[in-house]
Amino acid sequence: MYDIIGDIHGKAQELRQLLTSLGYEDTQGYFRHQHRKAIFVGDFINKGPETQEVLSLVKAMTDYRAALAVVGNHELYLVGYFNKNKCGNYIREHSAANTTQHEQTFASFEDNETLLMEYIEWIRTLPLYLELDGCRVIHACWHKRSIAYLQRHYPENCLSDRLLSHLVEHGSSEWDALREILIGNKLHLPEVAGGEAFKAKWWALPSNRYTLLATRPDKAKGNPIVAISANADEYRYPKNASPLFFGHYNLPGLPYLTGSNYGCLDFSLPGRSFITAYRWQGEQQLSEEHIVF
Numbered sequence: 452m453y454d455i456i457g458d459i460h461g462k463a464q465e466l467r468q469l470l471t472s473l474g475y476e477d478t479q480g481y482f483r484h485q486h487r488k489a490i491f492v493g494d495f496i497n498k499g500p501e502t503q504e505v506l507s508l509v510k511a512m513t514d515y516r517a518a519l520a521v522v523g524n525h526e527l528y529l530v531g532y533f534n535k536n537k538c539g540n541y542i543r544e545h546s547a548a549n550t551t552q553h554e555q556t557f558a559s560f561e562d563n564e565t566l567l568m569e570y571i572e573w574i575r576t577l578p579l580y581l582e583l584d585g586c587r588v589i590h591a592c593w594h595k596r597s598i599a600y601l602q603r604h605y606p607e608n609c610l611s612d613r614l615l616s617h618l619v620e621h622g623s624s625e626w627d628a629l630r631e632i633l634i635g636n637k638l639h640l641p642e643v644a645g646g647e648a649f650k651a652k653w654w655a656l657p658s659n660r661y662t663l664l665a666t667r668p669d670k671a672k673g674n675p676i677v678a679i680s681a682n683a684d685e686y687r688y689p690k691n692a693s694p695l696f697f698g699h700y701n702l703p704g705l706p707y708l709t710g711s712n713y714g715c716l717d718f719s720l721p722g723r724s725f726i727t728a729y730r731w732q733g734e735q736q737l738s739e740e741h742i743v744f
């Protein structure tokens with residue numbers, strides 16, 4: 452059975468602590484469990500100081516089949532920063548903001564660009580979503596239409612040469628599909644209110660269009676209520692579908708169970724640094740007791 456592990460963001464020390472508390476042992480140069488396998492939901496890099504250590508640890512676990520891993524939006528951004536599409540443009544333009552986003556990651560590799568490139572090549576082999584015996588794992592949102600599109604056109608299920616060559620940020624069906632599953636739906640405040648974008652909690656979109664539950668990076672400002680135009684039905688996760696695990700949403704507070712058959716594994720609390728996991732025993736109805744952090 453699986454231990455699904457949420458966003459790591461360069462926190463190697465917290466990751467080692469979490470794996471140890473889950474009963475994984477670092478015996479032959481990589482963490483493994485006698486009877487269980489870890490699954491990482493992506494976002495290994497950026498924000499924290501130890502990205503190189505995290506990538507080394509996660510890659511070793513997947514190399515030795517002690518773990519599976521899917522890509523997160525931060526990995527997509529990093530791969531896009533170093534790869535060009537068929538128009539000859541970098542998929543992620545080298546703007547100040549896009550460069551700053553990877554500052555911590557670049558710093559953790561110091562001048563060892565060759566090593567960073569090796570990890571980027573490895574990231575490109577990771578699946579974009581996982582449909583396993585009895586459960587599903589994706590970084591942000593199990594958006595059926597986008598997954599069907601990717602399955603039909605890019606069955607290799609990774610950031611392949613072909614997929615990258617067709618990737619134009621905000622200008623291709625390929626980007627739209629990756630955006631839905633790795634970045635998720637974003638809702639924008641009206642221009643008069645600053646036009647700020649929020650990650651929309653797909654599981655909390657109401658069926659009427661006039662309320663909103665979303666997360667805001669700067670929590671001091673509070674959450675707004677604005678009209679939404681998202682089609683909630685498109686994002687609803689069916690009650691009888693396999694349990695789904697995802698990260699991405701950086702929900703405020705201590706970890707809790709988001710739904711009976713879906714669990715977000717990305718939480719944060721000011722002044723505390725931790726990573727969230729779910730110990731899945733094969734159950735269809737998830738239990739808050741299986742959350743570890």
Ligand SMILES: [Mn+2]
Pocket residue numbers: 458460494523698699700717
């Ligand atoms: Mn994240």
